[in-house]
Amino acid sequence: MIGRLAGLLAEKNPPQILIDCQGVGYEVWVPMSTFYQLPGLGERITLLTHFVVREDAQLLYGFGGEPERAAFRQLIKVSGIGPRMALAVLSGMSVDDLAQAITAQDAARLTKVPGIGKKTAERLLLELKGKLGADLAAPSAPASDAQADIQQALLALGYSDKEAAAAVKALPPDVGVSDGIRLALKALAR
Incomplete structure (x- = not known):
């Protein structure tokens, strides 16, 4: 529904920001990787977004680039992973690190993210295998x-x-x- 926002950065309160789009202020939740790359207050900003409608809230999540948004969308498709948990994963590791962990089936790397336990990490590895990180080549494919x-x-x-x-x-x-x-x-x- 809302795919992109462009406006002035009005407030920064990690992990939430406020973007003023011609007089309308949008509260947007962003991963820390995007937060650290934000410009100063009052400067122009453009974010790709994902809009979540729940029974009790309408939430907007923002991302600095398409790889982050695509990873977020794959994460929230996993059973038991909501938008907040997906945001925590993307705040705890880069998209490339996540893709490498999925490709290598490295649960230990995922459990380093706060809120991700062993069972959740294994579920992520199982459900995202082939969907995230498939485009990354393995470091070296064995010959036999x-x-x-x-x-x-x-x-x-x-x-x-x-x-x-x-x-x-x-x-x-x-x-x-x-x-x-x-x-x-x-x-x-x-």
Whole structure:
């Protein structure tokens, strides 16, 4: 319904701002990533918005760019995630970080956001897989099933995507899973 607002920034009270659009003041909730990029009071501002109508309120959420708004819209489609929780996620991590966490299925990264517990993080990973972050290429795709298994084992042991990919890349192409894990762990221990 309201897709964009352009006007003068009248007030800043995190996470809410007031935009004066030719005499009409719109209260807009923004993630902290957008809040930190706002101009000074009285300056022109343009935000993309998402309008939420509830039984007890009509709320306007604003974003500095389309990737943030698209991520917000994907987040609120997840069962149990409302607009406030989606705003908290986008305030706690950038869209790129969120997409990487979804792609890597990294629940630990999501639980660092206040209000996101283990079950909620797992639900986000499950429901957003393939919808958010699918456009980001994996750091390095393993060449064979054995290499994929080795990389998954390293990720399960707590190594980062980057470390696991580098260790697998250094292995001989025809190595078995158990030998590959052992060799990768030796290489990572150095």
